Amino acid sequence: MPKTARRVGVVGYGHLGQYLVDEIQKRSDLELAFVWNRTSEALSGKVPDALVLKDLHDFKDRACDLVVEVAHPSISQSFGPLFLAHADYMVGSPTALADAELESSLRAAATTHGLYIPSGAFWGGEDIKKMADRGTLQALKVTMTKHPTCFKLSGELEAVNDTVTDKPVVLYDGSVRGLCPLAPNNVNTMAAAALAAHNLGFDKVQGSLVSDPRLRDWHIVEVEVWGPGDIQTDRAFHCKTVRRNPATFGAVTGSATYASFLSSMLGAHSKGPGVHLC
Incomplete structure (x- = not known):
């Protein structure tokens, strides 16, 4: 049947x-x-x-x-x-x-x-959620880099992005909870990360937003994870992935997404x- x-x-x-x-x-x-x-x-x-x-x-x-x-x-x-x-x-x-x-x-x-x-x-979400389930996930940072025209921002971030000319500028670096209301169309990847990393949540997962005028054909998403061990002495589990997502110039969403x-x-x-x- x-x-x-x-x-x-x-x-x-x-x-x-x-x-x-x-x-x-x-x-x-x-x-x-x-x-x-x-x-x-x-x-x-x-x-x-x-x-x-x-x-x-x-x-x-x-x-x-x-x-x-x-x-x-x-x-x-x-x-x-x-x-x-x-x-x-x-x-x-x-x-x-x-x-x-x-x-x-x-x-x-x-x-x-x-x-x-x-x-x-968001790459590696299931693995990160497993670490969160076990309580072994210590830290998580997601960095998103796009061309200035790819952002839909509000408030101070919009004003800073308007000043970007020929060099990359870090628009935001802090908690994902603080970033989401300022860039709701751009950082769904970070929100997914905060939900997967539920033992850290929106307040402890870190997000960094970078406006790069040289990046006309790509969106870049970097996910950095720290697990069991001593972060302070750099003797903890650490994994970093870099995803280059093809994107039409000015598009909010990358093609592969x-x-x-x-x-x-x-x-x-x-x-x-x-x-x-x-």
């Missing part, structure tokens, strides 16, 4: 949302339940009218197995617990969980369905209640 296709609702129809909608419709194991976008006019002629959801509160009527958010961190704030009451939920903007109250409420709501965090450009996100979506099922990396 053939398996029943999983019904997936997509919240957001930007570049990543369009990619996921197209991929879902190509597959026999998935069925598109709905697409919602802040401006439904953007869906006209691109998504069949029957699949356009105009009021997100009506998602319950579409009998979804999985809701995928690729819109904005505010979606989790407004709808996250409600989604989890009826379906699995994959948070495409995990920077939202830098809000400690929201993180707590989503964890509390994931009692029947699973809350899924896509790894995106699209395929990674699709793989995460395909893996976001059957893990039961609780919080899961995918």
